[in-house]
Amino acid sequence: MLKYFLLNLLLTFVWVALTGQLNYSNFLFGYLAGFFILWMLTRHSNLKEKQYFYRVPKALVFTMYFFYDMMEANLRVAKDVITPNYNTTPGIIKYPLDAKTDFEITMLTNIIALTPGTMVMDIADDKSYLYIHTMYLRNKQKFIRNLKDRTETKLLELLR
Amino acid sequence: MTDILIMVLSTLGAIFILIASIGIVRMPDFYTRLSITIKAATLGIGCILAAAAIHFSEFSTTTKVIAIIFFLFITSPVAAFLIARTAYITGIKLWDKSIVDELQDRYDNNNNIPNNRCKEE
Amino acid sequence: MTVDDYLFYVIMPIISLSLIFIFIRFLKGPSVADRVVALDLLITVGVGVIGLFSLIADSALFLDVAIILALIAFLGTVAFSFYLEKRNRDD
Known part of the structure; x- marks a missing residue:
């Protein structure tokens, strides 16, 4: 639970640093992209992991x-x-x-x-x-x- | 477009603040006044500050506005809770037309409100 | 009518009127707790006035003042309620 949240935040910061635009919309987009990627990566793990x-x-x-x-x-x-x-x-x-x-x-x-x-x-x-x-x-x-x-x-x- | 948004948000905020101030003048007892005013004013100020954030639309200003709104939304319930509890302990009476007072037996205040006027279904 | 005119001639008078109403309760309030609540509301609306003024004056620096004012309002209410409870317990 907390692990995935921290990973998601890390991906967000990586995205913002790579694109170099310090906007709230960019933060939001990075968060959504990270969320989607993590979701796809864990789709085979058990239900407790996917909470x-x-x-x-x-x-x-x-x-x-x-x-x-x-x-x-x-x-x-x-x-x-x-x-x-x-x-x-x-x-x-x-x-x-x-x-x-x-x-x-x-x-x-x-x-x-x-x-x-x-x-x-x-x-x-x-x-x-x-x-x-x-x-x-x-x-x-x-x-x-x-x-x-x-x-x-x-x-x-x-x-x- | 942003002009219209700023106008709508600031009008909403001003109306909420006006309602809160009318409420604090004409509500009958301390507890109803408290439970109306603090929340309506918090919402109104949130609207006005959101209008300011839309007008500037910079990263630093938006962060400041979010900090103020978050702070107000965290602290105003705590302040209301503390002052309501203190008022009850120091013996400020409820309104005469209050229906039920179940806090009566925790502190020995004489509020003179019968405990069973409420429908029990 | 521009946005600045609207804010200055319509919104600002409404908020000033509500400040006057709150001040009536601050003067009238039968108990100390009423006055504390009115003071808290006065400072909270003051934060709103500062936000509106920073919109009109087009300078974001005023929002720093708003942060400090919001902090002080909370501290004032907590200190007053603590003091009232303490005074009640002592006598």
Whole structure:
């Protein structure tokens, strides 16, 4: 996993040094070319070796999905700010965590905090619960299930 | 073409910043204000800086802009988390119309919000 | 209407107006935490103003200032929240 990433970076730098143009588009092209070459070279090895080549497109899709989600939540909050009445129903709920290590919890917390309307207030001492403040709380079970399906499961299958 | 892109991005950024500032003035309590403002402002500033990167289109400027955006996106959730936790510990109350407060039994604050107004399905 | 005119006469007034709104909350805020959040937002919007000004003035040097300002905003918020928590624990 890490080995292929470093090899890919090395190929990128070789490409940039050979062509001599210091652009972001050139970096991107070098990365894609290196990715393709490594993919072709390892096509006969076992599935565990090839993990990296499935993970990069998945990370890209996840980033896109995250920005789409963030835009949608921003528009909802914007509508609420501009219209005269408050129709928010805020509340703090307890959210059972599936993520185990510190890094996974940090990434999940950052993603929750960056979508407008939700915010992490505290973490339980044994790292098994998050306390989340949310602005649109209609139904507790539904909110928890929604967050788990839409964000946490995808993040964990990307990181593990 | 780049002119139109710069105009669209800067307009988007300005609108997000305006929404954040209106939100910080008229939202009812501290926590809703915090959860609206910091993210909308971060997104708006990301848009404006992206417009600057498109306008200059040099390698060094783009690197600087990416550094600023990355830094803002990493630090603003941490800052929001720290200040929200501190506010709860120092006893700033939630809004009266809040539905449920499950953090109540972790710290002994008297928020006077009943714990079961939320539908449990 | 060129891009510079648009940025100078439309975008800059909108951002200035939002700075005034944030400053109202900074003066009014009932608790210290409100003021800290308003200060953080004020500096963050200041980073945006610097980016916009570097666009108008056509000089990329101002972006260095923006990096330092973003750093200082984060440090200020962390220090204030640490201080508030400490003060609450002491008395």
